[in-house]
Amino acid sequence: MRLVxxxxxxxxxxxxxxxxxxxxxxxxxxxxxxxxxxxxxxxxDGRHNRDMLEDYAKGCVKHQHKLNKRYRQGYQFGLRxxxxxxxxVPYSCHDSFGKQVCGYHCKSFAGNWTCADKxxxxxxxNMNDIKCGYSCKEEFGQIQCQSEKPRRPHHxxxxxxxxxxxxxxxxxxxxxxxRWVCAPKPDMSCMxxxxxxxxxxxxxxxxxxxxxxxx
Numbered sequence: 001m002r003l004v005x006x007x008x009x010x011x012x013x014x015x016x017x018x019x020x021x022x023x024x025x026x027x028x029x030x031x032x033x034x035x036x037x038x039x040x041x042x043x044x045d046g047r048h049n050r051d052m053l054e055d056y057a058k059g060c061v062k063h064q065h066k067l068n069k070r071y072r073q074g075y076q077f078g079l080r081x082x083x084x085x086x087x088x089v090p091y092s093c094h095d096s097f098g099k100q101v102c103g104y105h106c107k108s109f110a111g112n113w114t115c116a117d118k119x120x121x122x123x124x125x126n127m128n129d130i131k132c133g134y135s136c137k138e139e140f141g142q143i144q145c146q147s148e149k150p151r152r153p154h155h156x157x158x159x160x161x162x163x164x165x166x167x168x169x170x171x172x173x174x175x176x177x178x179r180w181v182c183a184p185k186p187d188m189s190c191m192x193x194x195x196x197x198x199x200x201x202x203x204x205x206x207x208x209x210x211x212x213x214x215x
Contacts, residue, residue: 033060038067039074046078051118052091072102079119089119105132120149122213124206137204152187152201172199188212 032041038056045052052075057067076091093102094113103115105123107130116123116132123132124143133145155171160180162168170182174190174197183190183199191203191210200212 033057033063033067035063035066035070038070039077042071042074042076043078044074046075047081048078049119091119103132122202124204135202135204138206153189155183155186155189157186158182170199 032038041056042052053071055064055068056071057064060067072091079089079091089104091102091104092106092115093100094106094108094115095101096108096113097111101113101115103117104119104121106113106115107123107125108114109125109128109130112128112130114123114130114132121132121134122136122145123130124136124138124145126138126141126143129143131143131145133147134149136143136145138144153172157169157171158173159167159169160173160175160182162178162180164178168180168182170184171186171188172190173180173182174192175181176192176195176197179197181190181197181199188199188201189203189212190197190199191205191212193205193208193210196210198210198212200214203210203212205211
């Protein structure tokens with residue numbers, strides 16, 4: 001009888017220890033290690049255009065994968081609901097030979113993905129050469145990007161007339177075959193390639209064509 005009672009008491013003590021341990025682990029879990037907190041943190045970072053955390057759940061005891069996923073969902077929601085003129089660029093993830101590559105303006109060649117770290121960056125591609133950054137441009141088949149966001153220029157206002165009496169006024173004006181094209185704002189620039197002239201922000205050549213950002 002005593003052996004049975006000892007066994008029963010031992011089992012009860014074991015269960016109590018288990019419950020106490022799980023309770024302590026739950027109590028030790030930081031506040032940010034909850035799904036609602038992860039979503040809110042991601043939404044706040046995305047809304048303020050902060051860099052997305054690669055491992056939000058680092059330091060959490062459990063559910064790290066779910067927490068990171070929830071954080072990314074909140075981050076994407078925050079990006080879509082930013083105020084002002086911040087571009088709403090989708091955040092995406094792709095499988096690249098067993099490794100997940102995430103970011104913005106993603107491009108691929110033969111299954112190898114490359115993404116920009118920030119939504120206001122860009123990516124240019126020339127066959128297997130893919131580079132991401134600021135003010136990317138292609139010259140003589142080579143792509144170059146800046147790692148820091150450049151300061152926008154401030155051009156002077158100017159006016160030009162063609163032989164037919166048509167007057168064109170604006171900023172950073174370019175001319176081709178008696179035709180003038182000017183940017184409407186002083187911090188915009190114009191680029192010319194053959195008979196094509198385009199004006200805007202961060203103008204560059206892509207695949208033999210000029211592309212400019214509208215803002």
